[in-house]
Amino acid sequence: xxxxxxxxxxxxxxxxxxxxxxxxxxxxxxxxxxxxxxxxxxxxxxxxxxxxxxxxxxxxxxxxxxxxxxxxxxxxxxxxxxxxxxxxxxxxxxxxxxxxxxxxxxxxxxxxxxxxxxxxxxxxxxxxxxxxxxxxxxxxx
Amino acid sequence: xxxxxxxxxxxxxxxxxxxxxxxxxxxxxxxxxxxxxxxxxxxxxxxxxxxxxxxxxxxxxxxxxxxxxxxxxxxxxxxxxxxxxxxxxxxxxxxxxxxxxxxxxxxxxxxxxxxxxxxxxxxxxxxxxxxxxxxxxxxxx
DNA sequence: TGCGATTAAATCGTATGCGATACATATAGC
DNA sequence: GCTATATGTATCGCATACGATTTAATCGCA
Numbered sequence: 001x002x003x004x005x006x007x008x009x010x011x012x013x014x015x016x017x018x019x020x021x022x023x024x025x026x027x028x029x030x031x032x033x034x035x036x037x038x039x040x041x042x043x044x045x046x047x048x049x050x051x052x053x054x055x056x057x058x059x060x061x062x063x064x065x066x067x068x069x070x071x072x073x074x075x076x077x078x079x080x081x082x083x084x085x086x087x088x089x090x091x092x093x094x095x096x097x098x099x100x101x102x103x104x105x106x107x108x109x110x111x112x113x114x115x116x117x118x119x120x121x122x123x124x125x126x127x128x129x130x131x132x133x134x135x136x137x138x139x140x141x
Numbered sequence: 142x143x144x145x146x147x148x149x150x151x152x153x154x155x156x157x158x159x160x161x162x163x164x165x166x167x168x169x170x171x172x173x174x175x176x177x178x179x180x181x182x183x184x185x186x187x188x189x190x191x192x193x194x195x196x197x198x199x200x201x202x203x204x205x206x207x208x209x210x211x212x213x214x215x216x217x218x219x220x221x222x223x224x225x226x227x228x229x230x231x232x233x234x235x236x237x238x239x240x241x242x243x244x245x246x247x248x249x250x251x252x253x254x255x256x257x258x259x260x261x262x263x264x265x266x267x268x269x270x271x272x273x274x275x276x277x278x279x280x281x282x
Numbered sequence: 283t284g285c286g287a288t289t290a291a292a293t294c295g296t297a298t299g300c301g302a303t304a305c306a307t308a309t310a311g312c
Numbered sequence: 313g314c315t316a317t318a319t320g321t322a323t324c325g326c327a328t329a330c331g332a333t334t335t336a337a338t339c340g341c342a
């Protein structure tokens with residue numbers, strides 16, 4: 001049995017993710033951020049000063065992806081990277097003033113995405129929860 | 142207003158897509174395929190001999206991604222790439238015997254994914270349609 | 283205390299994605 | 313028929329993703 005692309009749930013997720021990033025692109029270009037960088041900053045706006053590992057657990061990325069990404073954010077002056085005093089294996093990521101300032105400039109983005117989605121907030125919330133449930137099943141949780 | 146990661150529909154899609162690809166990984170490793178390569182072959186199993194552009198419209202990728210991907214599939218002996226006689230701008234992608242043979246070796250994959258999803262076929266189908274609707278809205282269709 | 287096992291980041295190699303551009307062929311309008 | 317435009321691929325540069333390995337620091341336990 002071979003399913004065609006439109007029948008595959010995996011392709012629905014794959015293409016919807018790309019469509020979503022396409023919506024974010026012009027909004028994030030204004031802030032000079034890429035989409036994964038925006039996710040990392042979202043985690044830091046919620047809780048500042050986190051280790052690379054802690055950030056990775058939230059955005060589901062490992063240090064092989066995060067380290068270069070965080071170095072680019074550091075070069076842009078958005079975060080600082082400092083070795084932890086207690087445990088020198090860990091690197092703490094901290095927002096700079098410029099990094100905190102980006103939160104305000106990004107505040108309008110969720111409403112833009114909601115509008116582009118063409119769905120009500122209720123429908124979108126319900127869909128989000130279903131997708132999250134599927135993800136957790138796939139992860140074997 | 143700033144949403145936290147777990148509240149964001151975009152992050153649900155993003156992380157679910159990664160989780161899905163993680164499920165496919167060991168299944169596709171057996172076939173020596175990457176996930177996007179598998180999507181392209183799925184389109185070719187449905188309809189052989191398609192141009193780069195036609196494949197791109199189905200998998201939602203442009204030639205900048207497809208050309209190197211198709212060259213790798215050609216190197217593996219899975220497809221052939223030949224200029225069209227009528228219109229030399231176009232390149233026809235055709236399955237080889239080895240490429241067609243992969244369809245049988247991939248036939249068990251949908252059932253594996255269904256099982257890992259932890260959802261019924263009905264629920265999964267309904268979810269797929271909702272995600273597809275969201276995607277089409279985001280694309281501005 | 284000392285040393286093997288574990289942990290946290292970083293590094294390396296390969297394969298996407300994608301914006302921007304280049305190149306070749308085909309088409310349209312005169 | 314000739315040229316301007318349009319179309320289909322390919323190329324280039326940059327930023328993810330991620331498996332595998334490396335390096336440095338900490339921990340566990342005899």
